[in-house]
Amino acid sequence: MTSALSRTPGQAAHRPKRSLGQNFLQDQGTAWKIADALEASSGHRVLEIGPGRGALTGRLLESGCDLYALEKDGVLAGKLKKHWPRLSVVVTDALRFNWTKLHGPWRIIGNLPYNVASPIIWDLAADVPHLERGIFMVQKEVAQRLAAAPGSRSYGALSVWVQSHAQVRGLFTVGPQVFHPRPKVDSAVICLTSLAPEERLHHSGPLRRLLPLCFQQRRKQLKTILRPLWGDHLDQWFQDQDLRPESRPEELSPRRFQLLANLLFPPHQDPENPSPATS
Structure with missing residues (x-):
């Protein structure tokens, strides 16, 4: 299996922290498939949530976009900045980030830890009205809930809330074998795009x-x-x-x-x- 981290010296030795829900993506093909799904190019403002060891980061920078990152792990944030000096990294918890600061069009991407994916997407779907495209890898069960239609078993509050602000599409499933450590469940990649202003919920x-x-x-x-x-x-x-x-x-x-x-x-x-x- 090809490592997505072979171009990032020193980061492969960083041990995953269970307290931060870290499961590092280590297959380059999968990483590039996720990064390319954002369809970022020169002139796009992109925010990466939890870049970790940088599995997606290098590919995103190659696109020529203006890339910013939110990383809770200060050690990893320092290594990312050292390896890619033009990357803007903010050491912060995405759960506490004020999404309303993102004015104008943005593209957002992240391999989100299972334990915080739902509240992060709940907040940013509502608070980023000009989300051009959002690509997120989450637990497969969460992806099903986000995209669920009325009447289905997966349909619930998360479905209603996010779909009141954005269109949700499932893209593809990712097995546990491409992570270290391996999770016990499958993941899935979803795409979010903000609804048109006349369709979005404005009074939440x-x-x-x-x-x-x-x-x-x-x-x-x-x-x-x-x-x-x-x-x-x-x-x-x-x-x-x-x-x-x-x-x-x-x-x-x-x-x-x-x-x-x-x-x-x-x-x-x-x-x-x-x-x-x-x-």
């Missing part, structure tokens, strides 16, 4: 409140889940939408969730605390 507060309320009780009927909020306005809404009050949460499309959320929680009543990226 109502949906943040409704999703955990519904999907923490996903096996119950909506008329039961929403009983404390029920009134004639909900009777009329279900009738207008040609839905039964006995429907369950997974039967509602992202658009219907948005409409229902705005009816129950008017947009000016934003919650103080955002909801986590639940299933």
Whole structure:
């Protein structure tokens, strides 16, 4: 198996840190396939999340893009900067990064640790309205949830939230044999692109409140889940939408969730605390 790190002296000896969820991609062919999926070229602003040993970084720099990186591991960040001096590296936790700082069009890429992939994608999908293209490798189960259609077993709060801001497409599956250490599950690469402004969710507060309320009780009927909020306005809404009050949460499309959320929680009543990226 060809190592993607053969061009990066010294980094192959860096031991993976379990506390950071590090599983390093070590197959060059897979790394290049992921990097090339971003379709980056000269003039594009690209942000790489968690470059690690640099499996994708060299290929991205070859494209001529303006590359920036977020790396939580300070030791790896130093090695990356030493090997590629023109790379801009910020030592930070992507979970705490303020995505609203990314103004204008961006392309974002990352082989995301399994334990933080969902909340990272939850945040950046909502806070980067001009995401030209996002390529992320995540646990295969998470990829299925992100792209799930209403009515499927994988469809949940994460599906609704991300699809309210971006289009999600699955690209390809990656087996555990290309990582060190090997994970126990398959990974998958997905592509995100921001929805057009007229299609995106702009007032997120109502949906943040409704999703955990519904999907923490996903096996119950909506008329039961929403009983404390029920009134004639909900009777009329279900009738207008040609839905039964006995429907369950997974039967509602992202658009219907948005409409229902705005009816129950008017947009000016934003919650103080955002909801986590639940299933």
